[in-house]
Amino acid sequence: MQDIYSYIDENKEVYIQWLRELCQIPSVAAQNRGMEEAANKVISYLKELNGETKLVQTSGFPVVYGKINGKISKTLSFYNHYDVQPEDPNDLWDYPAFEGVIDGGKMFARGVADNKGNLVARLAAVHAYQQVRKELPLTVKFIVEGEEEIGSIHLEEFSEVHQDLIKADGCIWEFGYRNADGRQQISLGVKGMAYVELVCKGANTDMHSANAAVIENPAWKLLWALNSIKDQFEHVKIEGFYDDVLNLTEEENVAIQQLIYSEEEMLAGLELNSFLLDVKGNQLKERLIFHPTCNICGITSGYTGEGSKTVLPSEARVKLDFRLVPNQDPHKIVSLLRKHLDKHGHQDIEIIEMGLEKPAKTPLKNPLAESIIKSSKELTGMDPTVMPMSPGTGPMYILCQKYGIPSVSVGVGHFESNNHAPNENIFIEDFIEGIKLISTVIDDYANR
Numbered sequence: 001m002q003d004i005y006s007y008i009d010e011n012k013e014v015y016i017q018w019l020r021e022l023c024q025i026p027s028v029a030a031q032n033r034g035m036e037e038a039a040n041k042v043i044s045y046l047k048e049l050n051g052e053t054k055l056v057q058t059s060g061f062p063v064v065y066g067k068i069n070g071k072i073s074k075t076l077s078f079y080n081h082y083d084v085q086p087e088d089p090n091d092l093w094d095y096p097a098f099e100g101v102i103d104g105g106k107m108f109a110r111g112v113a114d115n116k117g118n119l120v121a122r123l124a125a126v127h128a129y130q131q132v133r134k135e136l137p138l139t140v141k142f143i144v145e146g147e148e149e150i151g152s153i154h155l156e157e158f159s160e161v162h163q164d165l166i167k168a169d170g171c172i173w174e175f176g177y178r179n180a181d182g183r184q185q186i187s188l189g190v191k192g193m194a195y196v197e198l199v200c201k202g203a204n205t206d207m208h209s210a211n212a213a214v215i216e217n218p219a220w221k222l223l224w225a226l227n228s229i230k231d232q233f234e235h236v237k238i239e240g241f242y243d244d245v246l247n248l249t250e251e252e253n254v255a256i257q258q259l260i261y262s263e264e265e266m267l268a269g270l271e272l273n274s275f276l277l278d279v280k281g282n283q284l285k286e287r288l289i290f291h292p293t294c295n296i297c298g299i300t301s302g303y304t305g306e307g308s309k310t311v312l313p314s315e316a317r318v319k320l321d322f323r324l325v326p327n328q329d330p331h332k333i334v335s336l337l338r339k340h341l342d343k344h345g346h347q348d349i350e351i352i353e354m355g356l357e358k359p360a361k362t363p364l365k366n367p368l369a370e371s372i373i374k375s376s377k378e379l380t381g382m383d384p385t386v387m388p389m390s391p392g393t394g395p396m397y398i399l400c401q402k403y404g405i406p407s408v409s410v411g412v413g414h415f416e417s418n419n420h421a422p423n424e425n426i427f428i429e430d431f432i433e434g435i436k437l438i439s440t441v442i443d444d445y446a447n448r
Contacts, residue, residue, distance in 0.1 A: 004132045004439050008124070011131075012432050015124040016107075018045060019431065020100035022082075022116045023109035029083035029150045035061050038082040042144050045123045049130060051142075056162060058154040061146030065165055068126060070136030076368075076445055077141040077168035079399055079407075080119040081148035084111030085420045092422035106425040113417035115174045117426045118434070119144060121412050122172070125438035137446035141168055143399070148174070151195070151355035152395035159399050170368035170445065171400050172438070175392065176411020178430065179385055180265030184376045184437075187409040188369055189361035189389035190396045191292075192324035194333040198222065198341075199350040200316045206302070209310040219301040222316040225346045229294060229320075229337075234277060236294045236322075238340045244327045248290060251364055252388050256285050260385045269416060289389050293323040319354070323393060330356035360397035361389055362406040367448040369408050375440040376410065379433065410437065 008015070022045075027038035039055060039062055046053045046066035054065040064082065087097035087110045095101040097110040107117075126140055143166060145155050159166055177185050202218040230236050248256070263280065267273065275284055297320065302313035322333055334353060341349050362369065364386075376384045390409060400407040412434035418424045 001436075001440055001443060004128055005436050007132050008128045008432060008435050008439070011128070015120065015435060016102075016428065016431070018124065019107065019112070019117060019120040020109075022120060023100040023107070023112050024098055026087070026098045027083050027111070027146070028086050029061060029147050030086055035083065035146055039064050039146060042082050042119070045120070046142060049123065049126050051140075054165075056158060056165070058158050060154040063146070063155070063158050064142070064144040065162075066142035066144075068130075068136060068140045070138040070140065070446070072138050072446065074446060075139040075141060075168040076442065077143060077166065077171045077405075078119075078122045079171055079396075080122070080142070080144045080174045081115050081146065082119070082144050083146045083149045084114070084116070085149050087422075089422065094423055097422075097424075102428065105429060106427055107431070108423055108425045110424055113177075113413040113424050113426050114419040115148070117413065117431055118174060118176060118411040121431055121434040122438050124435045125442065128435065129439050129442055137443055140442070141165070148394070152357070152398075155395045156398045159402070163403065166399060166403065166405070168405055170366075171405050171407040172368075172372075172441070173396060173400075173407050173409040174394065174411070175390070175413070176409050176434075177413040177415055177417065179260070179262045180269050180415050181260075181262040182380075183260055183262070183382050184380060184384040184410060185387060186369070186372055186376065186384045187387040187390035188364060189407075190359065190392055190394045190409075191389060192328060192330055192359035192397075193355060193357045193393040194322040194324065194330040194337075195297075195320070195353075195355035196322075196334060196337070197317060197319050197352040197354055198225065199352060200225070200346075200348070201314065201350075203312075203314050206314050207312040209312045212312050215312060217312055219313055219316040221346070222299075222301070222318055222349070225341060225344065225349055226296070226318065228344045228346075229340065234293075236292070238333075238336050239343075240336050241292070241333065244329065244332070245292065246326050248286070252290070255364055255386065255388045256282050256289070259285050259387060260383065261285050261288075266415065288391050289387060290325055292325050292328060293321075295321050295323070297321055323391065324359050325389070326359045326361055328359065330358060357393055357395055358397040359389070360401045360407070362401070362408060364388060366406045368406050368445060371441050371445040371448055372408055372410050372437075375437055375444055379437055379440060
């Protein structure tokens with residue numbers, strides 16, 4: 001592979017410019033900004049690869065599809081997305097969010113880690129391989145959606161209508177990061193999610209807080225409801241919540257023991273003294289990967305501005321996400337939540353569904369995972385951290401496992417990439433090495 005690596009090094013400025021150009025497009029799906037421009041930019045890169053390209057329409061933003069034929073019909077697909085999170089709050093960025101500034105060996109931009117860096121690295125890997133070897137050793141597909149950051153709300157529609165387009169022998173999923181010690185993370189699945197908003201209403205208007213003696217405060221009512229959902233030991237108290245959680249297999253227990261997780265480096269980087277519940281070692285790793293969660297993403301009620309305002313709010317809202325593990329079903333979890341609230345006297349609290357995704361998992365032993373693990377070790381000189389599942393969530397099931405396609409995640413981010421936060425970044429060195437890794441996997445996986 002040294003011939004291809006040399007080409008990548010010699011042409012790295014071209015690929016860095018590809019990434020900068022894509023990051024300069026503010027493709028925020030939630031605000032319908034720059035979406036058409038970003039989709040067209042991805043198509044322009046695919047045309048550089050002499051591939052078949054399609055802009056596949058959905059009921060929402062289109063999916064960009066590309067196919068590049070290789071020597072054999074065996075097919076490796078790449079799932080990515082061209083949309084990004086909003087850049088707010090702007091005042092916490094050290095650099096403009098959509099300029100792709102490079103400083104200290106890092107590129108800073110909204111979406112550079114999630115997910116444009118991975119997308120461009122994969123495009124560049126195919127391009128470099130073609131330039132050196134003239135033809136790919138296998139067939140490659142790109143599936144690049146525009147709604148991942150708003151819940152992939154039309155991806156299932158796409159996958160059901162276009163099963164011929166997504167058909168593949170294996171899929172490299174969108175995300176990937178390095179641990180605090182520099183090891184590459186390789187994940188073989190994702191947690192599911194039930195994302196909901198709870199809304200509690202009181203009087204038809206905000207009132208003077210003097211009325212708190214006789215008028216119910218919806219903020220308190222919402223807090224009491226939340227208190228009934230989870231205890232201080234992180235146990236979710238919704239009846240039936242854990243009923244479908246599977247016991248770990250012997251293979252998964254071994255994977256937990258072998259998983260390299262940089263506890264001290266992670267705590268130091270976050271300036272924390274301990275993890276939740278003071279868990280360590282195998283217990284920490286098991287909780288991270290195989291335990292479902294209930295998390296408060298944000299609470300809004302009343303006055304939170306500068307200074308004081310004596311107000312009794314008319315409404316309180318909280319956004320919750322439940323991260324789910326096999327075989328939990330997000331629809332069932334929302335139903336159980338409704339029953340729980342009703343049972344505890346909170347029938348008037350409304351539940352708004354905002355994102356429901358099933359968990360997905362690929363077996364630990366499969367050719368694609370073996371290829372990526374081998375390629376990563378050879379390229380970096382370090383054993384990667386192999387995670388049976390990522391603690392994160394994505395629409396993996398509806399694009400891959402539902403159709404029997406194994407899926408593995410690996411990418412160019414790092415543990416301080418600040419996804420969804422100000423100063424999102426990746427290391428340029430990791431980006432270039434990510435291009436080399438994907439080119440290596442393309443070569444290796446073709447022969448498995």
